[in-house]
Every structure is written in structure tokens, then in C-alpha cells.
Ligand SMILES: CNS(=O)(=O)c1c(F)c(F)c(SCCO)c(F)c1F
């Protein structure tokens with residue numbers, strides 16, 4: 719079950735359905751969010767990311783993105799509230815981005831993309847015994863999505879970009895301790911939420927999406943650092959710059975996107 723998918727012409731999003739037929743399913747992600755067509759739900763409370771006692775472990779290149787993993791053996795870092803019935807444990811976060819001068823977010827807003835999108839992946843450890851089991855269950859995962867736009871340097875993103883040279887190639891991993899992703903949140907936690915899926919194979923329809931309306935700002939220089947990563951392993955001959963690692967929006971199929979406020 720090696721990784722047989724990617725973001726290229728031969729193995730990209732347009733052919734994922736051949737090995738992962740759920741790609742043509744009814745609750746796929748990402749989607750285009752049309753603000754005027756979202757439904758205001760006054761029963762939706764605030765989303766509460768509680769990362770104060772979180773423990774980051776490492777940063778790695780999995781051949782698709784750069785991923786920061788967390789200790790998820792207890793409820794030390796969870797997200798709760800909003801559309802969620804239980805607290806969901808933080809497992810990892812990663813990014814999706816474009817090529818130089820091109821957008822690379824997965825969700826779009828009114829047909830417009832952002833330069834990049836950060837995903838904080840959480841799982842329902844109340845109902846399921848492992849991330850793997852949760853990832854296959856309709857209420858198993860909650861992904862907090864944060865849009866990135868370009869402007870000034872982000873004052874904390876350098877902690878991540880300074881480590882990227884250590885994980886240039888697929889399969890590389892290095893220690894990455896004491897990083898609290900609270901520093902990557904925008905000031906407003908107003909959000910959109912809808913039921914969707916992983917945006918990479920196996921594309922399981924197990925994600926409650928929570929997308930913050932307010933983007934964070936990063937500089938073009940910081941973003942360029944992500945593009946020095948490579949999809950390939952160090953020993954592989956073909957050098958492929960890691961960029962455009964995003965899936966385009968999928969049909970809403972009658973779903974409603976709810977708005978917190
Ligand atoms: C939401 N973004 S995503 O679908 O691209 C995505 C991802 F890239 C991941 F790596 C993981 S964790 C898989 C095992 O570690 C995950 F749950 C995801 F939802």
C-alpha cells in the first residue's frame with residue numbers, strides 16, 4: 719500500500735478516484751464557500767482551541783506536506799465547542815500551498831483562493847480508541863482550517879520555516895519541541911462549518927470542518943521557504959519542488975455551510 723498518489727499530472731486530484739472511488743462521494747472536501755449562501759446558526763457556540771498544555775514532538779516531510787505531530791495520548795491539547803459534541807484531540811498540523819505567485823489554499827471563498835491553508839487535525843478520542851479508527855468514522859475528525867494571505871512577516875512562523883531545511887526530502891523528520899500552535903490563530907475565531915472529508919487520499923468522509931473567517935498574514939519570503947521542500951526522497955533522481963499540494967474545490971452536493979457569526 720505504498721503512496722500511489724500525488725499532485726502531478728499523472729497521479730493528481732483528477733485521477734485519485736481510480737484508486738479511491740470515494741473521491742466522487744457526497745461529502746468531499748474542500749469546497750467553495752459562498753458567504754451569502756451560508757446559513758447563520760445562532761445555536762452554534764464559540765469554538766475553543768485549548769492548546770495551553772500541548773506537546774509538539776517532531777516536524778516531518780511526508781512527501782505531500784510538512785507536518786508537525788503532537789503527543790495525543792491524553793487530552794492535553796483539544797478543540798471543543800462550536801459544532802462539536804465532544805473535545806477532539808490535536809494530532810498534527812500541516813499546510814497546503816501554491817507555486818510562486820499562485821494561490822494554494824484548498825477551500826475558496828466566493829471562488830477566490832488564499833495563498834495557503836493551515837490544517838490543524840483533531841480526532842474524537844471520546845468515541846474512538848485511535849486516530850486510525852476515528853479517521854474512518856463520520857464524526858471521527860475535526861479539522862480547524864486557517865487561511866494564509868501574504869503581507870508582513872508572521873512573527874511566529876519563522877519557528878517553523880527555520881526548521882524546514884532539516885526536512886527538505888520525503889521521509890525526513892526532526893525533533894520539534896515546545897511549539898504551541900495557539901500562536902498561529904488569528905484574533906477572531908468566527909468560523910464556517912460543514913461536514914466533509916480528508917482532502918488527501920484515502921479521502922475518508924470523516925471530517926467536521928471548522929474554517930476561520932479571518933486569515934493570518936505571512937510574508938512572501940516566509941512562504942517561499944515552504945517551496946524549497948521537495949516531494950521526492952533525497953536518493954530519488956527526479957527532483958520535484960513541493961508546491962501546489964492542494965486539492966481543488968469539490969461539489970457541495972446539497973450540503974449547507976453554517977456560519978457561527
Ligand atoms: C485535512 N487535510 S488532509 O486531508 O490533507 C490530512 C492530511 F494531509 C493528513 F496528513 C492527515 S493525518 C493522516 C495520518 O497521519 C489528516 F488527517 C488529514 F486530514
Ligand SMILES: [Zn+2]
Pocket residue numbers: 812813814837917
Ligand atoms: Zn490538509
